[in-house]
Amino acid sequence: MxxxxxxxxxxxxxxxxxxxxxxxxxxxxxxxxxxxxxxxxxxxxxxxxxxxxxxxxxxxxxxxxxxxxxxxxxxxxxxxxxxxxxxxxxxxxxxxxxxxxxxxxxxxxxxxxxxxxxxxxxxxxxxxxxxxxxxxxxxxAWATKPHELPEWIERRLRSHGLVADRDAVQLLADRVEGNLLAAAQEIEKLALLARGDDAPLDVARMHSLVADAARYDVFRLLDAAMNGEPALVSRMLAGLRAEGAAVPALMGMVVMELQRAAALARVSASGGNLSAEFKAQRIWDSKQSVYRRALQRHAAPRWEAFVGVAGKVDRMVKGRAPGDPWLGLERLLLAVADAKAVRLLVATPV
Incomplete structure (x- = not known):
């Protein structure tokens, strides 16, 4: 069964x-x-x-x-x-x-x-x-459907000794956009912030305690790229730009992630111990499948080339290379997410 x-x-x-x-x-x-x-x-x-x-x-x-x-x-x-x-x-x-x-x-x-x-x-x-x-x-563990998420959140809250009314639970569900990991992290935070308070959480209290986990941050953007979700990459980049984010604030994490993937790809291509490299890179077990899928999508030389393209985008940001850094970043991350999109990087063949 x-x-x-x-x-x-x-x-x-x-x-x-x-x-x-x-x-x-x-x-x-x-x-x-x-x-x-x-x-x-x-x-x-x-x-x-x-x-x-x-x-x-x-x-x-x-x-x-x-x-x-x-x-x-x-x-x-x-x-x-x-x-x-x-x-x-x-x-x-x-x-x-x-x-x-x-x-x-x-x-x-x-x-x-x-x-x-x-x-x-x-x-x-x-x-x-x-x-x-x-x-x-x-x-x-089938994917949690939108109508199932509030019940999951409510059970999780109860397991941490918290009670929330229906509207407060729905507010949290809306903010995490189906991301169970984000929901779990917010509930752990709530358990600390509401410690010793036996009153049920209402919408106002939930709103004041919970960070907006649904905003388009760079970590989720990189997860979408590595996980092979090009449409989500474009949507998140548009959200970041609308929020007033600046490309320089994103490039540090982008370069770090690409360098990490390039290192993993080198180990895999040489027949080395990928599990040991995951540990060396401090990549959790829950994230390793994402990297494995990404490594199957691109060979090691392409990951090295992606790092080079990221360097070019960084030079665009600093005015040392021509081009729109937002467009350059989008094309780079779309290529990471979908091998067919590599052709977008016409200026840097990979």
């Missing part, structure tokens, strides 16, 4: 760990928190040993032979261990599906398998995910 991530978290509090779990979906916050709940349950049951498997270097898939060997090898340090398999695309392929199905057919007593995926649809499901469902649980 398919569960919601929140239902899975509740079950983990009332039942022993099952041999396998699959947590997937397009809502990274809900996937991350459900996976954290499995990890917490494992620690509570004395499972401290943890192994992680994912594609590294120029490989498209994890090392299935090594994963299978891990399933069959006894633990060296503990009686039980948690084995995590990360599938950003949600597709293990023929070999991976067979390894997972074989594990579920006869789960070792000392292994708990946790599979997480950043992408999911009905087409992703197969015999391997059905096998997990038979011996464990499958939890899918």
């Amino acid at each position: 398919e569960l919601k991530p929140e239902q899975l978290a509740a079950r983990l509090e009332s039942e022993p760990l099952r041999p396998a779990y699959l947590i997937a979906g397009p809502e990274p916050l809900r996937v991350l928190e459900a996976a954290d709940a499995v990890r917490a349950a494992a620690r509570a049951q004395g499972i401290d040993e943890r192994e992680v498997f994912e594609a590294e270097g120029n490989q498209r898939e994890p090392d299935w032979a090594r994963l299978e060997a891990t399933f069959n090898a006894p633990s060296l340090f503990a009686s039980r261990r948690l084995v995590e398999l990360r599938l950003p695309t949600g597709k293990p392929g023929k070999d991976g599906a067979a390894v997972i199905a074989d594990f579920c057919a006869a789960p070792p007593a000392d292994v708990i398998l946790l599979v997480t995926a950043g992408e999911w649809s009905k087409k992703h499901a197969g015999k391997w995910s059905d096998a997990i469902g038979r011996v464990g649980h499958v939890a899918i």
